[in-house]
Amino acid sequence: MSIQAMSWVFTLSKLDPYKKIVLLSLADNANDQGYCWPSMDTIANKSSMSKQTVRRHLKSLEELNLITKQQRTRANGATSTNGFFLHIGATIKEPLTEEPQKNKGVKSDTPITEGVSELCKGEGITAVVPLESSLESSNTITTTAREVKNSEPDIFQKKYETPVKTQGNPMTADWQPDWQRVKASLMLAGIDPAFATLSLEEFKTYWLDRTHVVHPSWTAKFIKHLISQWPYYQSQQKRQQQLNQALEKKTQQQVQNIEQETKNLASKSTKKPVDLDDETWADDMEVFK
Incomplete structure (x- = not known):
């Protein structure tokens, strides 16, 4: 763990909280030079996010020039975990999300319709939107900002999300792989x-x-x-x-x-020479008496 890298991450006040958690997970594994090579499972467990969400945030951190990903391979050519260089000291120039402006009176450049006072037709004067339209526009802006701010998925409510139907084809008897x-x-x-x-x-x-x-x-x-x-x-x-x-x-x-x-x-059997003239074997047989 690099204390310098952890301290640097905490200084990024404009960084989205989800991305900051992922960056903190990298800093927790980094050395003093800001280099680490944790597996995707390790980052997902530390940040309490799915691996797909972690990959998306890592890509965003690269686009913000806060980290650099390095492909790593083993001696036998097999792929290994990716390496990450943390750009310790880098800053975010612009916020990722824009805060909604307070509605102190919404103006519109649309042409003046019939029924609007003649005072609005003067040169250089912009037509004022009616109160209902102003409130509707205010609600629209607030909803849009909330959607941008909460664009990241809630990891505690994933089980309530509607599953996406998988596209593809079933297996066939004549199928052959590439x-x-x-x-x-x-x-x-x-x-x-x-x-x-x-x-x-x-x-x-x-x-x-x-x-x-x-x-x-x-x-x-x-x-x-x-x-x-x-x-x-x-x-x-x-x-x-x-x-x-x-x-x-x-x-x-x-x-x-x-x-x-x-x-x-x-070895146990004894071989005796055979005597062809020996007829003693027939002495006891009655047929020869």
């Missing part, structure tokens, strides 16, 4: 591209049974499925390999046991 995109994404994540071919039919069968589900990009959903299932696949492969090794080892031991038993029987 293999070039799939291969590039798997290689970037360090996954064997052959795993996609093994998982395709299972993925299609699962979603073909759910005809009510639509998705705008089944290729993106397939890639996400592969990345999430890869650790389980590796675990199953390792377990199967260990099982095969155990069976092979057991089979070899059984073969060795059989060979040893054969040797033991051979």
Whole structure:
């Protein structure tokens, strides 16, 4: 945590409170140089916002030139958490929202209609709007300002929001993913591209049974499925390999046991020479008496 960065954020009095909370979350992870690399989950948990809302505020902070986002990658080419440079000492030149002006008499440049006093027709004199129109205009300005001020979603009332219907198409039996995109994404994540071919039919069968589900990009959903299932696949492969090794080892031991038993029987048996002239075996048989 950088005390200097935290103090700087508190000086930004014109900054929207939601964006200030996100900026404080970054400052809480920053070093003395104003650099940090927290995950999106970390920022969302600290600011009590959804990750989608956090991304929107981070983009606004970049546009205000308060932070700079840096793409980070691992040694194997896989993407990592983004890095953020905090522009400690920067200021906001203009407020993000304009306060509504007090209604001390609203004037209009619209032409004077019939029924308005002739005094309003003098050169350089602007027509005065009637009281009802003035009040209506005042209410309109106040409502607009309130909408601007409260444009950020209330995180405590998200469950009451009307869900947006997802656009897209259902899964079809002849569907094929964008293999070039799939291969590039798997290689970037360090996954064997052959795993996609093994998982395709299972993925299609699962979603073909759910005809009510639509998705705008089944290729993106397939890639996400592969990345999430890869650790389980590796675990199953390792377990199967260990099982095969155990069976092979057991089979070899059984073969060795059989060979040893054969040797033991051979060593115990005594071989006697065969005498073809020996007829003593027939002495006790009545047929030869």
